Structures are given as structure tokens and as C-alpha cells.
Amino acid sequence: MPADLKNKTAFITGAAHGQGRATAIALAKEGVHIAAFDIAKQLKYPGYALGSVDELESLKKEIEELGVQCIIHKGDVRNDNDITTAIKGSQSQFKKIDILFNNAGICAYGLAHELTEEEWDAMIDINLKGPWLVARRIIPLMIQQRSGVIINNSSVAGLRGMNRLSHYAASKWGLTGLTKSWAIELAPFNIRVVSIHPTGVNSPMNDGLAILENSTPPEIAERSAGNLMNVPWVEPEDVANAVVFLASDNCRFVTGSQFVLDAGLLSK
């Protein structure tokens, strides 16, 4: 069945590159207008290259060439001012937000007893508090509309333990809890909430972790994965296709659930 998302609007965090960008483009191809939000600068932690202003600008161009509108916002999901400014801009242009893809996130390795408090806080603040800070500003708009879909990008790490990634796993399990709880709160308003749980994805995050770990991107993907299917990772476009499907009315009664995109990893 076609996704039938024409003229809807999506607010996407972490949209400059990786899965957020691929999803913005996939939704735009379905006729969805895009508000793309990204920190677009490097952070001391995790230390690898995050998105950039150039990437945000090239995304806008690429999306507009598809015949839909795109607005870009540079901002941090930890900063309520950045979020409210971006949402105001999006509302004044699009008048509604139908889809929220809570996707921005970071990853970095470290044994629990060796992490600094600063590293712990950065991980939890960006990956868990950030999605809540964004959602709490968009949920009231969706309640008014009596419709909406929120998709939280968790990970297989939101459904299992991970070696040297306990803070990352804690943030991603947190997203699973937010998903189930928001689904309960928001079902009366016809708002669906789902989480997605990819295995390793061939994205700049993976490349960045490989540099930090003095390893290769496939080794990084395989380290935490062990996919049943013979691939080290899935592509950002695989994730994007799943988001398009979950955002569409083909999934109109799918809420509170976890969409696993793991090449079989969690079956073991």
C-alpha cells in the first residue's frame, strides 16, 4: 500500500547526516514537508564529527528539489530555547507537525566504572532527555490536532545489554520506556508512539566510533552486533524506509510497540 503521506509535515532531530538525513529525504519523496533540526557542530564528547551547517544547507536544497518545503534549524536537543524557536518557525511555515522523528543521538564507549560524570550526563541528556524536551513542546500541538506520530530512534541497545556501552544502553532503554508510556498518555488523542531498534547502521556515527576506537567501521558494527544475516550493518535508507512505513496510515493501529530492524541480531 502507498504510504499516503502527501502534504504532511515532519520535525526531524539529528537531520544533518546519517539516519536523520536519509529519513528526511525518504519522507520528502513521499511529499512530506520537512523541519530539519541539528546541532550542526562538533562536541567535545563524543568527539567524532557530528552534522554540519553545510550538510543542513545541502539537505534543504536536496529536499526542495523534490518539490516539498524544507526549513532548517541549528540547535541542541538539550536546549529548550533552541527547540521552541525551531518549533515556532516550523509552525509558522507549516501550521502543523504530523510526524516527530526523535533521532538525534550520540554514542561512545567506556566501562561504567571509568566513565566521568560529564560523559554520563552528556549521553543521557542528549539521547534521553533531549527527546523528551522536544516531544513536550510538540505533543500539545498534536493534541490540538487530534493526530500525530512520534517515532523514537532507540537501538538494539534499547532491548539488550551492551559491553562498554552501559550509559548508551541506559539512554536507549529509557527511550523504550518513554515510548510505551507516551503511547498510553496519547492514544486518547489519536497520537501514536513507536520506537525503532536498528542494529549497527552504516552512518557517520559508526565511522566516528571507528576512529575513536582505532578500529574499522565494519569492526565497530560487528562488535556490538552479531547479525544473523550476513551483513555488518544496515544502511540509513533501511531505517528511513521503516520510518516511512511506521509514520503512514498503514500502521494506523501500531502504537507503544518496538520495531526491531536488526538483521536477526536479537533472535539469538
Ligand SMILES: NC(=O)c1ccc[n+]([C@@H]2O[C@H](COP(=O)([O-])OP(=O)(O)OC[C@H]3O[C@@H](n4cnc5c(N)ncnc54)[C@H](O)[C@@H]3O)[C@@H](O)[C@H]2O)c1
Ligand atoms: N549508527 C548506529 O549504528 C546506530 C544503531 C542504532 C541506533 N542508532 C541511533 O540512531 C540515531 C541516529 O544515529 P546516526 O547513526 O544517524 O548517527 P550520526 O552521528 O551519523 O548522526 C546523528 C545526528 O544527530 C546530531 N546530533 C547529535 N547530538 C545532537 C544534539 N545534542 N542536538 C541536535 N542534534 C544532535 C548530529 O549532529 C548528527 O547529524 C541516534 O540516536 C543513534 O543512537 C545508531
